[in-house]
Amino acid sequence: MLAKxxxxxxxxxxxxxxxxxxxxxxxxxxxxxxxxPINIDFDILKAKGQKKFxxxxxxxxxxxxxxxxxxxxxxxxxxxxxxxxxxxxxxNLMLRVALPQAISYTRVYISNNxxxxxxxxxxxxxxxxxxLIEQKVKSFLENISVKNKTRRRKLKIK
Numbered sequence: 001m002l003a004k005x006x007x008x009x010x011x012x013x014x015x016x017x018x019x020x021x022x023x024x025x026x027x028x029x030x031x032x033x034x035x036x037p038i039n040i041d042f043d044i045l046k047a048k049g050q051k052k053f054x055x056x057x058x059x060x061x062x063x064x065x066x067x068x069x070x071x072x073x074x075x076x077x078x079x080x081x082x083x084x085x086x087x088x089x090x091x092n093l094m095l096r097v098a099l100p101q102a103i104s105y106t107r108v109y110i111s112n113n114x115x116x117x118x119x120x121x122x123x124x125x126x127x128x129x130x131x132l133i134e135q136k137v138k139s140f141l142e143n144i145s146v147k148n149k150t151r152r153r154k155l156k157i158k
Contacts, residue, residue: 017074022117
């Protein structure tokens, strides 16, 4: 079968921040390692009218708690849109194609780093992308609401 290429090209990936801490325990159950809660956040940076864009991705464990693996990884991925496309298709490519690619590269990075620990290699679980995007949209809308309330307060003070 001939593979059809999306109208997007992956250009580069790099890690801008990385911290790993391994805490071996005597009676570590493999289920404990698989059930580590993971926080993921991302930003998509694209100038209007440009075909290149960047995904800034942060993947980390809860830094307040100690798990067998504690880590924080911040990465950047660069992509290029190949053709002229409408904004709906552009958003779809950024969220449904480019974002999973960035997560996948970070998954490999975390796996490779954990391979050097006294514990077994850690594999980032498969992410519910729909839920992640819903949480991001909700967070974005809440931030806009807070900023608008702050602006209103400032106007009342003057």
